[in-house]
Amino acid sequence: MASIVGAFGLSHILFNDQGVEEKAERVMQGFLDVGQRCRALKPDLIVLASDDHMYNIDTGVQVPLAVGTADAYDTFGDTDVPLDVYRGNRDFAEGFVKFAADKGFDLAKLEREGFKLDHGFAVPLMFMTPDQAIPVVPVNININMDPSPTPDRCWNLGQQLKTYIETVRPAGERVVVAGAGGLSHWLMVERDGEINEQWDNEVLDLFAAGRASELAELSTDAIADVAGNGGTEIRNWLFMAGAVPGWKGERIFYEPMHQWKTGMGAVQLTA
Amino acid sequence: MDSPYNVHRMIQDLVHDQAGARDRLKDEGLPALLDSYDLTSEQKAAFDEPGWPSFTAIGIPPIFQLLLMLELSPHIKSVLSMQKHVSRIRNQTT
Numbered sequence: 001m002a003s004i005v006g007a008f009g010l011s012h013i014l015f016n017d018q019g020v021e022e023k024a025e026r027v028m029q030g031f032l033d034v035g036q037r038c039r040a041l042k043p044d045l046i047v048l049a050s051d052d053h054m055y056n057i058d059t060g061v062q063v064p065l066a067v068g069t070a071d072a073y074d075t076f077g078d079t080d081v082p083l084d085v086y087r088g089n090r091d092f093a094e095g096f097v098k099f100a101a102d103k104g105f106d107l108a109k110l111e112r113e114g115f116k117l118d119h120g121f122a123v124p125l126m127f128m129t130p131d132q133a134i135p136v137v138p139v140n141i142n143i144n145m146d147p148s149p150t151p152d153r154c155w156n157l158g159q160q161l162k163t164y165i166e167t168v169r170p171a172g173e174r175v176v177v178a179g180a181g182g183l184s185h186w187l188m189v190e191r192d193g194e195i196n197e198q199w200d201n202e203v204l205d206l207f208a209a210g211r212a213s214e215l216a217e218l219s220t221d222a223i224a225d226v227a228g229n230g231g232t233e234i235r236n237w238l239f240m241a242g243a244v245p246g247w248k249g250e251r252i253f254y255e256p257m258h259q260w261k262t263g264m265g266a267v268q269l270t271a
Numbered sequence: 272m273d274s275p276y277n278v279h280r281m282i283q284d285l286v287h288d289q290a291g292a293r294d295r296l297k298d299e300g301l302p303a304l305l306d307s308y309d310l311t312s313e314q315k316a317a318f319d320e321p322g323w324p325s326f327t328a329i330g331i332p333p334i335f336q337l338l339l340m341l342e343l344s345p346h347i348k349s350v351l352s353m354q355k356h357v358s359r360i361r362n363q364t365t
Contacts, residue, residue: 014353028356032363054334055286059279080354123353126360144334188323188333229333 002169004162004177006041007244008128009207009237010034010252010266012050012120012180015079020259027264030253034266035127037252039134043176045089046128047161049139049154049239050120050180053078056110062145065157066108068115068138069093076116079123086117086125089135092169096137099164105157110140124180141239143181143232148220154235155216158242165243179240181233183254183263189229193261199226200254200263203234207267210248212241230262244269273311275330281308282335285342296342 014031017024038046055076057063070088077083097107117125121138128134139157141149149157158177165175183200186192206212215223216238223232241247249269256263281304284292296304305315317325321343326336341347 014356016350016352016355028359032360054332054338058283058335059276059332060283080348080352080357082357119353126357130361144332188336189327190323192323 001167001171002165002173002175004165004244005043005174006038006176007240007247007249007269008034008038008176008178008266009240010124010178010180011182011262011264012123013079013260013262013264014123015260020257023255023257026253027255027257030255030264030266031127033252034124034268035130037268038128038176041176042174043134044174045092045135045137046125046176046178047137047139048121048124048178048180049141049236050124051143051233051236052115052140053118053120054144055118056115057140057142062142063108063140064142064145064149065105066110066140066142067093067097068136068140069097069109070112070115072112073136073138074112074116075122076118079119081119081122081126084122084132086129086132087135089137093137095168096161096164099168100157100160103160105160110138115140120180124178128176128178139239141236143235148232149235150220151218151223151235151238152216154239155213155242158239159245161239162243162245177240177243179237181236182227182231183234183265184227185230185262186228187230187261191228193258194228195256195258195261195263196227196231197256197263199231200256200265203227204251204254204265204267207237207241207269208249208251210246210269212238213245216242241269244271247271272328272330273314275314277308277310278314278329278331279335281305281310282331282339282342286338293342301343
């Protein structure tokens with residue numbers, strides 16, 4: 001059977017470091033560490049859950065959960081992300097969509113022209129597969145629509161991914177699962193610019209302790225109350241953790257980036 | 272609240288440089304752009320004091336607000352830029 005060989009949760013922005021050089025350097029070192037750890041696992045593909053920032057999936061057509069089924073993906077280029085092309089894995093992605101359909105998840109499919117990877121996907125991938133050699137299956141969790149997928153729904157979809165990998169995929173296939181976004185931030189709402197460092201640290205500790213399922217029991221509104229509207233991106237991490245229930249791990253870094261209006265961090269979970 | 276979709280469509284066109292939205296903003300100004308999308312007087316008034324309170328009041332989602340601000344105030348793009356880091360990422364990790 002195939003197997004999940006590693007799991008990561010990480011933030012997904014990197015901005016101008018002017019005036020915050022030392023803090024940005026710690027973020028950079030954390031991201032570089034994530035990338036090195038990921039590649040050391042020698043994955044055949046990366047399943048990356050993140051959220052499009054309304055560049056592809058806006059209010060014209062609103063899709064709660066979607067999987068990239070294309071052979072390749074272009075980057076969108078927002079926040080000056082380089083225009084690169086990442087390989088996809090159509091066989092894996094199409095199979096997952098079919099598998100999930102039998103388990104109560106009707107997932108939309110995303111093709112190359114309809115889904116360009118914005119910074120939410122591209123920034124993590126720049127570190128995880130900087131030469132674009134490792135194929136990627138993007139999972140888009142639409143946190144921008146109302147209502148949006150609940151934390152437990154994201155966790156449960158991750159569980160379906162685990163079962164799919166372990167029961168359907170070919171023996172020897174090595175998969176890294178990652179969830180990207182957060183940590184706490186209030187963006188363009190009341191409390192705009194705030195960060196909740198206590199929450200961020202508690203979240204990182206829960207993931208590292210193998211207790212992320214406790215977060216999946218919260219409502220989206222409850223998370224937004226303590227982590228901000230942007231902090232609900234932790235649902236992307238919950239998808240990752242749902243695929244590796246019980247796995248524990250370690251914090252790779254945490255940095256409260258007030259100038260970037262977000263808490264930033266990463267964890268690695270292992271079997 | 273009036274349906275916000277016309278405002279959303281305007282933002283989408285600005286972001287994707289469609290329907291001449293960027294050119295209209297640049298050449299004819301914001302009032303002309305707002306007129307071309309049939310925004311209501313309440314929606315137009317929100318642009319008198321651009322920011323999350325007024326934009327939220329007319330139903331613009333937070334991320335769309337950010338994208339709109341990037342179009343209206345392009346200098347923000349330099350703050351939200353990772354350009355300085357790109358060569359280092361490529362050099363250290365490939």
